[in-house]
Amino acid sequence: MTYENLDAKLVNALLGDGRASLRSLAEELDVSVTTVSNHLSDLEEEGVIEGYTPRLDYDAVGYDVTAVIQLQVEGNALPDITDTLRDHRQMISVYEVTGDYDVIAIGKFKDTDGMNDQIKELLTDPDIKASNTSVVLNAVSENEQFELDVEDT
Amino acid sequence: MTYENLDAKLVNALLGDGRASLRSLAEELDVSVTTVSNHLSDLEEEGVIEGYTPRLDYDAVGYDVTAVIQLQVEGNALPDITDTLRDHRQMISVYEVTGDYDVIAIGKFKDTDGMNDQIKELLTDPDIKASNTSVVLNAVSENEQFELDVEDT
DNA sequence: TACAGTTGATGACGTACGAAAATCTCGATG
């Protein structure tokens, strides 16, 4: 195993509270502060932990509409399209995928008008052969990060 | 005005570093530590900030496959299906949507075999009328949280 | 040898609290 049990527990503890102090983590995991500090540094260096962010409720700040946009794209234009999408800051996730469509993107908008405007603008690109937009009625769960397995000894 | 502005700046600063200290935030925004503390508490109480998490690279811990699963569901079974999906911890996001399908879910798996097993298990539910799975070839961006608008005076 | 823990020293950190400043409220006044 590339990462140890303690690392998994550490990650899981941080998933519960990303601003927890090293001391509280040390107490929770029953190891020393030094150990927590060392392992955390390692996890960050290895890239397992890429950073820390607040979890925002975009609904609460006026972004009420979420949409899933699927695109069929001319093969050689795929990089351009994905770059364009990524640079739209309201695009939360952009995936190149197998299946009926080539790209699936998830975006957040202040209202349906704003959404329509942005999507229409995107679809002017002649390399987009087909598109399909699904508006989210209810986000049952969103961007949930699940806990890592801890093999108990 | 000034009030909302400070909150937006505060959120944006935290998006840059979710573990930034109140002092460093205070310095960056040129207000006192107390002010940062108060506004942060308010943002948390209002639900704008729902918590703090590390951003995990699931690739780095062995979850190499991401899939977008779309389902057509018998109308009255929708709550059951979404509950089931949400309770699958590997489901990152579960949306009820308009369009050809009723549910779009995004999940992460250790390998394609694991993915197939889980999806097949899901599809045994007789209330699922149709399904469509797209495997992610490349996550151009994922769970990006964009910064809030700051109206400059 | 490699990893975890301990100790101690130092500067940074979070929070509580009272004071100061800014803002709002609303009736009185010209």
Add this chain to the structure above:
DNA sequence: CATCGAGATTTTCGTACGTCATCAACTGTA
């Protein structure tokens, strides 16, 4: 009717105190 201003409310600030993170040198252990 518009303006004023005393008092109330809200917001911000500085200070103080106990806690925390970090580093280094050292010990224990498998």
